[in-house]
Amino acid sequence: MNWRLFPILAVAGLAACSSEARIAALRDSEIQLQQARTQAWVNCSAGADCDRLWTLTKKYVAQRSVTPIRRADDTAIETTEPHMFGAVYVWATRTTDDAGASTIRLKGMCRGMYRADGNPGWLYTSCAQQIRAVERDFRVFVGAAS
Template identity: 45%
Template sequence: MLCAAVLDGCASASRDAAFRNREVELFRARQDASVSCSSTVDCERAWARTRSFIKTHSASRIIRADDTVVETADPHSFGFVYLAATKSPIDDGNTLIQLRAMCRGMYDSDGNAALMYSTCAKSIVEVEGAFRAWMGPAR
């Protein structure tokens, strides 16, 4: 009985460490999923590329797109990435475009990893990593 409790405790600690490591990876990917631009022409081009990226990489269709926000609908199924982006001025006079990838079924109602966590986290890191490459020189 004691062996089972010890093994369960080790497995739980391992899961917790893996969760924390993945959360750090997600945080870094989210920070990297942004670009800045300075001129109106560059920002309009970057915003159009952002919308194109979202249309190409989201599991669901765009439901809102204006000069400051692009967002897609929540997917009907769990484990699929859907996207949103914002465009806003920053202190140095430039404009910041930030992508946010989300995945239905990633977290449960109290913020812990849900059944689709690993699948979702991997997909989000991949999509957010691809964003900067897609944007090209607009950084």
């Protein structure tokens, strides 16, 4: 074998392994994000209990979002989008059915997490970690049963 060719092949092999590792890490991170998102909700049926949970949700959003709340009513809590990249901002929605039962859902977002084409952005890893923490801790904060 030509010894000058060996370093080139070694670097190419490492690059391929590195790409596969990055893809696997991205896939694992997306799975963890989806799991956190599926747990970032609470149900309630009594009006007073739902109002209490909604008040706690508003407090949680205010504490966990880097930007202030711009809108809060009976159905939505929205914060402003941050100007800086890598900062998590949080929204919540409350839907109520005809019987009066409500579902409160929380959603963490992060500017710079994804590029315009939908692929991971340069702050993906940091954003994903922050969002997972915000969404994972929501139920505990409001005192919901697992």
